[in-house]
Amino acid sequence: MSLRATHRDAGPVIVVDLSGRIILGEGSALLRKTVRGLLDEQHNKIILNLGDVDYIDSSGIGELVSAYTGVKNRGGDLKLLNLTKKVRDLIQLTKLYTVFEVFTDEASAVASFQ
Amino acid sequence: MTIDPKHLEITLETQVESVNLAEEMCLKVAEAAGFGEDDCYKIGMSVREGVINAFHYGNQERPEKKIHLAVDITTEKMVIHVLDEGKGFSLANVPDPLAEENLLSTSGRGIFLMRAFMDEFDVLPGRTGGAEIVMAKKLPLPGDPGTNGQNSQSASPQQGA
Numbered sequence: 001m002s003l004r005a006t007h008r009d010a011g012p013v014i015v016v017d018l019s020g021r022i023i024l025g026e027g028s029a030l031l032r033k034t035v036r037g038l039l040d041e042q043h044n045k046i047i048l049n050l051g052d053v054d055y056i057d058s059s060g061i062g063e064l065v066s067a068y069t070g071v072k073n074r075g076g077d078l079k080l081l082n083l084t085k086k087v088r089d090l091i092q093l094t095k096l097y098t099v100f101e102v103f104t105d106e107a108s109a110v111a112s113f114q
Numbered sequence: 115m116t117i118d119p120k121h122l123e124i125t126l127e128t129q130v131e132s133v134n135l136a137e138e139m140c141l142k143v144a145e146a147a148g149f150g151e152d153d154c155y156k157i158g159m160s161v162r163e164g165v166i167n168a169f170h171y172g173n174q175e176r177p178e179k180k181i182h183l184a185v186d187i188t189t190e191k192m193v194i195h196v197l198d199e200g201k202g203f204s205l206a207n208v209p210d211p212l213a214e215e216n217l218l219s220t221s222g223r224g225i226f227l228m229r230a231f232m233d234e235f236d237v238l239p240g241r242t243g244g245a246e247i248v249m250a251k252k253l254p255l256p257g258d259p260g261t262n263g264q265n266s267q268s269a270s271p272q273q274g275a
Contacts (some may be wrong), residue, residue, distance in 0.1 A: 024166055025130040057162050058227055062220035069218055086155065093230060094223055095212045 003027035003053075005034045005052070006037025009108045013045045014038055015081070019052030022060030035067040035078075045113045051082030051107070056090055068100065077101075081109045120188075126165065126181040130144025136165045136183050140194060143185050146194055147211050150239035157251055158193065163224035164196035164247045172245055187253075191233070196247040197240050238268050240241040 003020040013062050016034055021027050038046060046069070049092070064080075071078040079101040081092065103109035122143060126132035140161040144154045165181055173179035182197040209216050211223045229235045234250040 023162070024133055057166070057168065058223040059205055059219070064178060065218055066220045069220075094226070095217060099217055 005028050005030055007034065007038065010106065012049070013047055014043045014114050015047045015049055015106065015110075015111050016048045017052070020061060021055040021057075022053055023055065023057045023060035028059045028063040031063045035070060036045060039070060039074055039076075044071055044074045045076045046076065047081050047103075047106070047109050048072055048078065049081045050082075050084065050087055054084050056087055061090065061094060061096070065096070065099070077113065079103060079109055079112065081106055096113055116268050120186060122185045126183055128169055128177050128179050128181060130169070132181060133162055133165045136181075136196075137162045139183075140185055143187065144192060144251075147187050149192070149251070150254060150258070153251060153254070157194075160228045160231045160249055161194060161196070164194065164249065167224050167247065168196050168198035168200075168245075171203070172199070172200030174200065181183065181225050189253075191250045191252045193248065193250045198244040198246075199240075199260060200244045202239050202243065202245045203237065 003018060003022055003026065005016055005018050007014050007016045009015075016038070018031070022031055035046065038044075046067075048064070068078045080091075081103050083102060088102075091100065091102070101112065103112070122139070124136075124139065126136060129218060137158045141154055141158045144157045149157065165183065168181040169175060173181065179199040181199075182195070184195040184197075186193040186195075205225070207231075208225050209219075209222055211217070211226050216222065225237075228247070228249055232249040233252050234248075236248050238246045238248060240246045
């Protein structure tokens, strides 16, 4: 299943709802394009909702890290929401839980920006 | 392509689509061999990472080069070979992606994931140059309905890369 991405306002924060696989090729490219588009529109408080993302490979992990550093470099923050078990295990295995703030409910994630 | 119940070989083009093709083929073999969902996920991911490594690092994304994939089912394990046509590399020179200074790297986690997800993993010099990744997963025990994936290396990979 290819990746799909939509975004919506949640107060001062943009929530990007992702579904599918973040993998080498179109999936990683779509995530990159989405985050770059938001930064171009001066949005630098971003939550990636990964509730419907059931698979990420090393390219997808790299793209998440790239999105994180890109947003940080613009003075903002990027946080993760609703990790599936496979994605959570991967984030733990790669030690990226020390990098990303991860939330299990959207209200808390949004509130963390204030 | 050659197929028999115990051995499969295919030569793949150096293109992104080969990654998905290799994953799908190996997943079919793994399912037929009796691996459960968790192990199939780990095998599929490892094949992806092996072919991504060959595509990107080994063959430098050059379309005239090929990726050679072979899968063997022995009495004990599923063995996967991924051979590229690059210059080869040594595991000792692969940076540890868990090191503090590498955590924000946007690449370099593929080898680490293969080591974590498979029971055996090594990189050998290819017969015609390049690097040959050889990795294996033990077959599920008879009557094991599920994961067969609780090996110690899954929880604690020996070395990051």
